[in-house]
Amino acid sequence: MRDACGDLDALDSGDPATDLRAAFTRSYRSLGPRAARLYRLLGLHPGPEVTPCVAAGLLGEPALPAPRRPPPVPH
Numbered sequence: 001m002r003d004a005c006g007d008l009d010a011l012d013s014g015d016p017a018t019d020l021r022a023a024f025t026r027s028y029r030s031l032g033p034r035a036a037r038l039y040r041l042l043g044l045h046p047g048p049e050v051t052p053c054v055a056a057g058l059l060g061e062p063a064l065p066a067p068r069r070p071p072p073v074p075h
Contacts, residue, residue, distance in 0.1 A: 008021055037059065038055055038058060038059055041058040041059070042058070044058065045058060052064070
């Protein structure tokens with residue numbers, strides 16, 4: 001993020017409740033192990049979009065098909 005948007009210090013408000021680094025830290029700490037690993041690996045993906053297939057590839061897992069939705073109920 002530093003390369004793409006500049007230094008995070010520029011976004012520091014001085015208020016610990018709204019500090020961007022603190023928010024990222026709180027969010028990261030709330031992730032489970034698998035999600036935290038994916039978050040760390042996201043920096044390796046060169047594109048702006050992360051699809052389920054990209055996420056599976058980063059994790060070294062097979063991509064799962066999208067769940068089927070039931071057909072709409074007629075009115």
